[in-house]
Amino acid sequence: xxxxxxxxxxxxxxxxxxxxxxxxxxxxxxxxxxxxxxxxxxxxxxxxxxxxxxxxxxxxxxxxxxxxxxxxxxxxxxxxxxxxxxxxxxxxxxxxxxxxxxxxxxxxxxxxxxxx
Numbered sequence: 001x002x003x004x005x006x007x008x009x010x011x012x013x014x015x016x017x018x019x020x021x022x023x024x025x026x027x028x029x030x031x032x033x034x035x036x037x038x039x040x041x042x043x044x045x046x047x048x049x050x051x052x053x054x055x056x057x058x059x060x061x062x063x064x065x066x067x068x069x070x071x072x073x074x075x076x077x078x079x080x081x082x083x084x085x086x087x088x089x090x091x092x093x094x095x096x097x098x099x100x101x102x103x104x105x106x107x108x109x110x111x112x113x114x115x116x
Contacts, residue, residue, distance in 0.1 A: 005022075007022075008063075008064075009063050009064075010034070010063070010064050011063075011065075011066075011069070012069075012075070012076040012077060012080075014063075015029070015063050019092060026091065027091070027092035027093070028089065028090070028091055028092070028112070028113070029063055029089070029090050029092055030063065030087065030088070030089050031063045031064075031065055031077065031083060031086050031087060031088045031089075031090075032046040032063075032064055032065070032086055032087045033046040033064065033065060033066075033067065033070065033086050033087075034064040034065065034066050034067070035064070042066075042067040043067075043070075043086050043087070045085070045086065045087060045100050045101070045103075046086055046087045048104060065077060065086060070086065083099075084099055085099045085100040086100070087099075087100065087103045088100075088103070089103055089109065089112060091112060096112060098112060
């Protein structure tokens, strides 16, 4: 049985804090667009990709990105974490990541959690 801790954060600073509190642990982070009052994301791909969160219950970090932050080309998600799109699933501290349409492929998601 896999043990995991789910952490929901908003923004880069909260993400960095969550990572620093979990040094030495495998961290899988899922980045998606935030949702409005009706529960709809500004990111159409994130709406399609929500199944990944249910499929991959091992995700310890779920991070939402506001549209205005994402549109800023100098934001820390793009500069520091090298995110090129949302949704993105990444294994923190490694080059392993799935971006946009790749997040919709169950086999790729499973591989992400089984590869060392």
